[in-house]
Amino acid sequence: MEKIKSIPVLTEFIFYWEELICSVNINSRRNHFMLWEGREMGVRTLSLSWQFLIVLVLILQILSALDFDPYRVLRVSRTASQADIKKAYKKLAREWHPDKNKDPGAEDKFIQISKAYEILSNEEKRSNFDRYGDAGENPGYHQPQQPQSHHFHHFHDSFYFDESFFHFPFHSERRDSSDEKYLLHFSHYVNEVVPDSFRKPYLIKITSDWCFSCIHIEPVWKEVVQELEGLGVGIGVVHAGYERRLAHHLGAHSTPSILGIINGKISFFHNAVVRENLRQFVESLIPGNLVEKVTDKNYVRFLSGWQQENKPHVLLFDHMPLAPLLYKLTAFAYKDYLSFGYVYVGLRGTQEMTSQYNVNTYTPTMLVFKEHIDKPADVVQARGLKKQTIEDFISQNKYLLASRLTSQKMFHELCPVKRSHRQRKYCVLLLIREGTKSTPDFEAFLSFALANSQDTVRFVHVYSNRQQEFANTLLPSSETFQGKSAVSILERRNTAGKVVYKTLEDPWTGSEKDKFILLGYLDQLRTDPALLSSEAILLDLVDELAPVFFLRWIYSTSEYLSDFWDSVLHNNWREMMPLLSLIFSALFILFGTVIVQAFSDSNEERESRPPEKEVSEKTEKTETCFSKENNSKIPKKGFVEVTELTDVTYMSNLVRLRPGHMNVVLILSNSTKTSLLQKFALEVYTFTGSSCLHFSFLSLDKHREWLEYLLEFAQDAAPIPNQYDKHFLERDYTGYVLALNGHKKYFCLFKPQKTVDEEETIGPCSDLDSSLHLDPLDFVRR
Numbered sequence: 098m099e100k101i102k103s104i105p106v107l108t109e110f111i112f113y114w115e116e117l118i119c120s121v122n123i124n125s126r127r128n129h130f131m132l133w134e135g136r137e138m139g140v141r142t143l144s145l146s147w148q149f150l151i152v153l154v155l156i157l158q159i160l161s162a163l164d165f166d167p168y169r170v171l172r173v174s175r176t177a178s179q180a181d182i183k184k185a186y187k188k189l190a191r192e193w194h195p196d197k198n199k200d201p202g203a204e205d206k207f208i209q210i211s212k213a214y215e216i217l218s219n220e221e222k223r224s225n226f227d228r229y230g231d232a233g234e235n236p237g238y239h240q241p242q243q244p245q246s247h248h249f250h251h252f253h254d255s256f257y258f259d260e261s262f263f264h265f266p267f268h269s270e271r272r273d274s275s276d277e278k279y280l281l282h283f284s285h286y287v288n289e290v291v292p293d294s295f296r297k298p299y300l301i302k303i304t305s306d307w308c309f310s311c312i313h314i315e316p317v318w319k320e321v322v323q324e325l326e327g328l329g330v331g332i333g334v335v336h337a338g339y340e341r342r343l344a345h346h347l348g349a350h351s352t353p354s355i356l357g358i359i360n361g362k363i364s365f366f367h368n369a370v371v372r373e374n375l376r377q378f379v380e381s382l383i384p385g386n387l388v389e390k391v392t393d394k395n396y397v398r399f400l401s402g403w404q405q406e407n408k409p410h411v412l413l414f415d416h417m418p419l420a421p422l423l424y425k426l427t428a429f430a431y432k433d434y435l436s437f438g439y440v441y442v443g444l445r446g447t448q449e450m451t452s453q454y455n456v457n458t459y460t461p462t463m464l465v466f467k468e469h470i471d472k473p474a475d476v477v478q479a480r481g482l483k484k485q486t487i488e489d490f491i492s493q494n495k496y497l498l499a500s501r502l503t504s505q506k507m508f509h510e511l512c513p514v515k516r517s518h519r520q521r522k523y524c525v526l527l528l529i530r531e532g533t534k535s536t537p538d539f540e541a542f543l544s545f546a547l548a549n550s551q552d553t554v555r556f557v558h559v560y561s562n563r564q565q566e567f568a569n570t571l572l573p574s575s576e577t578f579q580g581k582s583a584v585s586i587l588e589r590r591n592t593a594g595k596v597v598y599k600t601l602e603d604p605w606t607g608s609e610k611d612k613f614i615l616l617g618y619l620d621q622l623r624t625d626p627a628l629l630s631s632e633a634i635l636l637d638l639v640d641e642l643a644p645v646f647f648l649r650w651i652y653s654t655s656e657y658l659s660d661f662w663d664s665v666l667h668n669n670w671r672e673m674m675p676l677l678s679l680i681f682s683a684l685f686i687l688f689g690t691v692i693v694q695a696f697s698d699s700n701e702e703r704e705s706r707p708p709e710k711e712v713s714e715k716t717e718k719t720e721t722c723f724s725k726e727n728n729s730k731i732p733k734k735g736f737v738e739v740t741e742l743t744d745v746t747y748m749s750n751l752v753r754l755r756p757g758h759m760n761v762v763l764i765l766s767n768s769t770k771t772s773l774l775q776k777f778a779l780e781v782y783t784f785t786g787s788s789c790l791h792f793s794f795l796s797l798d799k800h801r802e803w804l805e806y807l808l809e810f811a812q813d814a815a816p817i818p819n820q821y822d823k824h825f826l827e828r829d830y831t832g833y834v835l836a837l838n839g840h841k842k843y844f845c846l847f848k849p850q851k852t853v854d855e856e857e858t859i860g861p862c863s864d865l866d867s868s869l870h871l872d873p874l875d876f877v878r879r
Contacts, residue, residue, distance in 0.1 A: 167213030167226065175227070179218065186214040224278060275319065276304070279334040283343040290333060294358045296430050298382045299331035300375070303347070303354040305338045311353045314370040321375045329426045329484055330379055357382045359429075380422055387428040388420045391438040393449040399438050400470035406436055407501045407642075409474070409494055414440045414451065414462040427487050434495040435465075463487070465494040468543055474498075498546045499527065499556040502564070503641040511555050514589045521588065523622060525615070527558035527605065528568050528583045538582050541607025545615065554619060559638075566636050571600055578604055584611075586618055588629055594636065597629040737778040737785055739763075742793040742800075750793055754839040763794040764804065764833040770794075773832065797830055804830060807844070 168175055171185045192198065193206045200206075216222045281290065281301070290299055302318060304311045322332050337344040337352050347356060347363060355366040355375070359382045368374040391399050391412060400410050413424055420439040428437035440447055442458040454473060456462050461482050464473040477490045502508050512524040527542050539558070546556035561568035571585045572578050582605040587598035599618065605611055621628050740746055742762055751760050761781065765773045774794060784790055797804065808830075834847035 165209070165212075167216045170209050170213040171217065173217075177217075182214065182217045186210065186218075190214075228277060276302075276334040279322075279332045281333045281335050281343065282340060283346070286333070286343055286346075290331065290358065291361050293331060295360055297329055297331050297426065298357055298359040298379055298429070299333055300325060300379055301333040301335060301347070301356050301358065303335050303337055303344055303349040303352050303356070305336060305352040308352045314353055317370050317372055317375070321372055324372075325376070325379060327484065328423050329430065359383070376422070380425065383425050383429050387432055387437060388425055389436075389438045391440050391450075392444065392446040394446060396438075396440075396450050397470065399436075400466050402436060403466070403468060403470075403497065407497070407503055408434060408436050409497055410436045410438065410466045411491070411494075412438045412440055412450075412464045412466070414442050414447075414456045414458065414464070416442050416458065416461075418443065423482070423484060423487065427484075427491060431491050431495070435491065463490060465490070467494075467497045468499070498550070499543055499558050502526075502557050502559045502638055504643075505637045505640070508638055509592075511557055512587070512589055514592055521553055521626065523554050523619075524587050524589075525554060525556045525619075526571070526585045526587060527556075528561045528572065528578075528585065529558055530562050530580070530582075531560040538605055538607035541612065542584075542605070545612050549616065549619065560641075563641055564638055567638055570633050570635055571598060573600065582606075584615060586615075586622070586629060588626075594634045596633055596635055598631050598633065599629050600631070737782050737792060739774060739778060739792045739794055742795045746793070750791060751837055751839045754791070756840045758789050758791065758838075758840070760791045760793055760837045760839065762835045762837060763792075764797055764830050764835070765794055766797045766831050769831050770796075777834075795835075801830075804833075807835075808846070 168177075171182060171189060173182055173185050177185075189210045190207065193200075193203050193210060195204045195207055198207075216226055293299075300321075326332050335343050335347065335349070337349065344350075348365075349356065353370075355370065355378075357364045357366065357378060364382060366375070366378050368378070389399060396412075400412075402408075403410060413420065415421070418441055424437070424439065428435075431437075440450060442451060442456070450456070451458055454464060456464075457478060460478055460480055462476065462478045463482065465475045467474040475490065475494050477486065479486060496511065500507070500511060502511070513522050515521055525546070527539070529539060542556070542558070550556075559568060561572075571587070572583055583600060584605045585598050585600040587596045589596050601611070601614060601618075603611070618628065740750060742750060742760075754760060763773060763777045777792075777794070781790075781792055785792075795804065832849040836845040836847075838844065
């Protein structure tokens with residue numbers, strides 16, 4: 098591919114020399130036109146011969162330069178690692194060294210091998226060679242302008258051929274050549290970037306061809322990338338034209354777009370693309386609770402947190418008001434191993450700490466504390482702390498002197514599986530009950546660990562009451578260790594839980610005798626690994642620091658709500674369309690149901706009105722009707738209008754009553770009709786002023802069966818005899834009063850008592866089945 102791209106340059110070079118030759122020939126004719134013809138022909142032939150020879154030599158040199166391929170020289174692939182390249186170089190250098198190889202071309206071959214290794218061992222030179230076929234500096238972005246005094250023009254800078262046929266200056270390969278090492282593909286993003294975002298934030302740019310805004314932000318982007326990458330921020334570039342799937346997955350629908358990824362969560366940058374804004378954006382991605390502000394008032398509490406958190410604590414003393422971004426990035430990367438605090442030495446409330454720990458306030462100082470808070474376990478002090486210095490300091494102090502095993506993951510890290518005889522790792526394990534860390538036996542174990550720390554020995558402890566199955570496997574079955582501490586030395590043999598171990602015969606009390614015995618075992622292990630004679634299969638440790646289900650549910654809900662709120666405020670609306678569509682669909686269905694129900698009720702109300710009053714007035718509510726009429730019971734007429742309820746008046750007087758209206762029906766017989774109607778009219782006369790009440794009477798002789806069927810739905814009225822009962826026809830319902838609501842289809846029953854002077858309204862109201870009790874055909878049949 099490099100050869101193909103270099104052919105236009107070679108062709109242009111040949112064209113230039115052809116023009117030069119032609120100009121020389123023309124000038125030669127003009128200056129020597131007076132010479133005789135034979136001499137002119139000889140000079141011309143000689144000049145052409147020399148010119149052709151010069152051009153041929155230059156072409157051969159260019160082709161030889163183009164033919165040099167360091168990958169082919171070292172016999173490695175283009176994806177070879179540095180270890181493979183170094184291995185191939187050593188092998189070929191031994192083979193072609195002039196002192197060992199007497200071949201005449203050995204020296205030239207050795208020079209080629211050395212040159213190839215020089216290019217491929219340097220990442221910058223190797224990257225330049227992969228891009229341009231040359232190991233020189235990158236000519237893509239900062240290439241100086243060609244002098245305009247040349248006779249020819251570099252036409253390939255604006256139009257040239259390669260595997261994509263046409264390329265113009267807007268092509269990203271010519272414009273953003275420095276971004277190529279940051280290009281992301283979908284699989285690379287899913288398998289590497291997302292998992293790595295739980296250790297460091299990523300800043301990703303979405304670009305494309307023919308993007309003038311992308312060209313505009315390039316200088317700022319390059320400056321920010323150079324700064325943030327040195328601090329430990331991951332950088333990525335996505336070409337939307339070639340990686341449409343990844344761009345759509347990220348939610349970027351326009352270019353240029355800049356986004357950040359941390360803990361697998363995507364956040365978009367929405368401010369002006371300037372250096373300070375991008376830096377603040379990256380800083381805003383980091384959780385704000387990772388670095389605690391420490392003063393004289395809270396430093397004891399902060400450093401004493403090692404007992405609950407089971408982590409060393411780090412303090413940075415600096416004269417800046419806010420913690421540096423590099424320190425925050427380090428805190429995020431090691432948040433699972435250490436707790437971080439920041440001390441602003443410019444405050445008045447920090448003199449006690451600076452004097453107690455003898456801190457130089459004029460130089461940034463970092464202290465790490467472990468089990469003892471009165472003295473730091475390690476100190477680093479330097480002007481302008483670099484990333485590598487901080488990482489080396491933190492990685493050497495990731496664990497306490499005697500860390501507590503709280504999970505299986507921590508067990509794997511502190512007590513790794515034996516890889517070989519030279520990589521043996523022993524764990525000295527203290528089995529102790531919770532709440533006894535301040536006892537002399539634990540303090541003695543800490544002092545022993547501090548005095549005998551080795552690369553091959555790691556000191557840890559376990560709460561035996563929290564990890565009972567784990568502890569019972571290592572302890573003898575005797576009652577000697579009941580409620581007491583014990584020490585075991587173990588070595589892991591595989592990841593399935595197999596260990597070899599030896600437990601001290603007596604409980605651990607922290608005495609000098611116990612320390613002497615433990616030290617003897619450790620010295621003996623250096624020469625005799627068979628000392629660990631017992632074997633066992635340890636069960637996985639219980640994760641003591643894992644949050645309970647309720648807390649995990651709360652955290653998940655809060656994160657979901659936070660993401661949702663951020664999406665509503667900032668994310669592209671295209672991404673929000675499915676959710677918005679779902680919300681509006683639910684609202685439409687909800688309100689649509691209410692509106693349809695309201696219209697259906699309105700239609701029923703209109704159907705229940707008498708035909709002559711459909712246009713005159715609208716439906717009134719029951720509460721409104723009674724509230725107005727009950728306050729004034731002044732009769733509007735001098736008489737009471739009582740109509741007979743028959744098959745003719747059934748629909749108008751009962752079924753089609755307007756909402757809120759009721760028909761009060763008196764049950765009577767032919768013999769009692771005159772006397773009861775007079776008494777009924779006298780009692781209800783005072784209520785005739787209400788337009789919501791209507792009065793009727795029902796003949797028991799004509800409609801007894803309908804009344805019997807209706808009264809079966811009374812909840813607690815007097816027992817209704819069955820029609821097959823011999824006393825069926827003897828039942829007397831004379832004097833019963835029914836209050837019927839035809840719209841709501843319910844009734845209330847008044848049953849007179851045996852005493853004529855005493856009447857009591859019985860309150861039960863029963864629903865009616867509209868298909869059974871208010872059917873006019875049923876009424877006619879009965």
